[in-house]
Amino acid sequence: MDQKGGGVMDPILTARGLTKRYGKVTALDHCDFELYPGEILAVIGDNGAGKSTLIKALSGAVIPDEGEIRLEGQPINFASPLDARAKGIETVYQTLAMSPALSIADNMFMGRELRRPGMMGKLFRMLDRPQMERIAREKLSELGLMTIQDINQAVESLSGGQRQGVAVARAAAFGSKVIILDEPTAALGVKESRRVLELILDVKARGIPIILISHNMPHVFEVADRIHIHRLGRRLCVIDPKQYTMSDAVAFMTGAKLPEGAEAA
Amino acid sequence: MASETRGPQGFERVIEAAPAKVAEFAETKTPVQKLQYALHQTPALVPLIVLVASIIGFGLLLGHKFFSAYALTLILQQVAITGIVGAAQTLVVMTAGIELSVGAITVLSSVIMGQFTFRYGIPAPISVLCGLGVGTFIGFLNGTMVARMKLPPFIVTLGMWQIVLAANFIYSANETIRAQDIEEKAPILQFFGETIRIGGAVLNFGAILMIAIVAVLAYVLRHTAFGRHVYAVGDDPDAAELAGVKVKSILISVYTISGLICGLAGWALIGRLGSVSPTSAQLENINSITAVVIGGISLFGGRGSILGMMFGALIVGVFTLGLRMYGTDPQWTFLLIGSLIIAAVAVDQWIRKAAA
DSSP states (O other): OOOOOSSSSOOSEEEEEEEEEETTEEEEEEEEEEEOTTOEEEEEEOTTSSHHHHHHHHHTSSOOSEEEEEETTEEEOOSSHHHHHHTTEEEEOTTTTOOTTSBHHHHHTTTSOOBOSSHHHHTTOOBOHHHHHHHHHHHHHHTTOOOOSOTTSBGGGSOHHHHHHHHHHHHHHHOSSEEEEESTTTTOOHHHHHHHHHHHHHHHHTTOOEEEEOSOHHHHHHHOSEEEEEETTEEEEEEOTTTSOHHHHHHHHHTSSOOOTTTBO | OHHHHSSSOGGGGGGGGSOSOSOOOOOOOOHHHHHHHHHHHOTTHHHHHHHHHHHHHHHHHHGGGTSSHHHHHHHHHHHHHHHHHHHHHHHHHHTTOOOTTHHHHHHHHHHHHHHHHHHSOOOHHHHHHHHHHHHHHHHHHHHHHHHTSOOOHHHHHHHHHHHHHHHHHHHHTTOOBOHHHHHHHOGGGGGGGOEEEETTEEEEHHHHHHHHHHHHHHHHHHHSHHHHHHHHHHHOHHHHHHTTOOHHHHHHHHHHHHHHHHHHHHHHHHHHHSSBOTTTTTTHHHHHHHHHHHTTOOTTSSOOOHHHHHHHHHHHHHHHHHHHHHTOOTHHHHHHHHHHHHHHHHHHHHHHTTTO
């Protein structure tokens, strides 16, 4: 597993000096960020460190007050998650952002439904259900995700792991540049977590870089290529999980220990 | 350290012995569970069963007097206004809202159609368009307050109900326009009162309008992206927003369309009554909510079908006519409708368990 950051490749997604204030609270304080092609970058940090704000800024859910985000070197300004998605950045939120009463296929295509070709689609705006169901089924089985019997089954009838799987499949199906996963294993059991981690490695194997936000140190150290440690609204350092221990990471994260100057960003 | 941190953690290794399938669907279902699942998939089934059962019940009880094309189409005529207003209500309830001003918008639209024609001498078709426009605009105001100002739908429409009703009385000076005058000078206002007879069946245009509106909305809700978004917004607006649904514009469209449908109901109301009366349609907000609830549409949003609402309205119509023909005290109708409302919500809760 080769390490990035050696200056060989240009980062695919960068942020410089991101700042976001909520009233008197500064959630992001001139924060920098880099994601390299093909890597899994874990973002860890204590509660309230500003991880979620950073992720929301990258996924278009929050508009930063200051700073610049570049995707493949091009500056971008997201007004909404829709903009970020249009640019190929897909996010799997901790809440999964699914409509429980709607079907798996409906959820996978929410906000980007396919219409029937010809008159029925143009004039009557009829959805192309067979097509959407076929693609949804394909994407799920592509990731070896599960044996779905009924793609029209309501999402609420799935287990937690299955829902997470559908959400990851949705992101993998449409995310061409970057996939952001927010706490994907937080609500899952041991076995389901394991399956989701395999899923993450599967997605990485297809060459799509992943940003993984997690509190689970063993999971982070298992799959991440680099770990971005967030503290007090900014990047404290980026570490290589092969050279540091989990307790080092926790110490940096909580401020019990400071990283050596060379590593600090 | 490095080598230990790759691959499963030590304590997780035992999982390999466990079955590899993560997601298995338990397929052993009892008949009751199958029924629960079927009802969960097709929410209009319960009101349809109740409707058919009540028609058969009253048919057996009253014989040909009730079980005739005439009586059955009479029910359609009687529920037409409630059904149209109910369609407007359904859209709003689907988004987890409630629309208390539907009755007021309906009557104000009809009053504007009448007064514009008779007070200002505006050609009747233009007055009709003005009435529809005002209904649509009030709906738009409701939607804007709900979506943009984030006010609770209950409060917004409660306020709007009072405002619109008061405006209706002030503007019309509580004056009724007589049916004969409308018939002479502006028959187009009574358009939806026209009837077609097929054998013993008498269908008025109002009933046909109701069926047409329900059919169009059923298609839109089921087969277009807009319809799916309406369900998603009612289900969980935050999730819908993150998934890429424009929640605000969906909400505003829903209230606006519901205002337009109330305007159409106002036009149909003139056909039904013959006259334009500012005191009519007072109960339509409650009637429409009754039809929606009996129709199995969840007041929590995101669930149900508009066909269910129409069946719900028809159930009320069947009970009303059936019990009147049977010669009971009309209070029995209300008592039964009340029980049906509670039963419908109880069934809704039971069906939801199919999800868990």
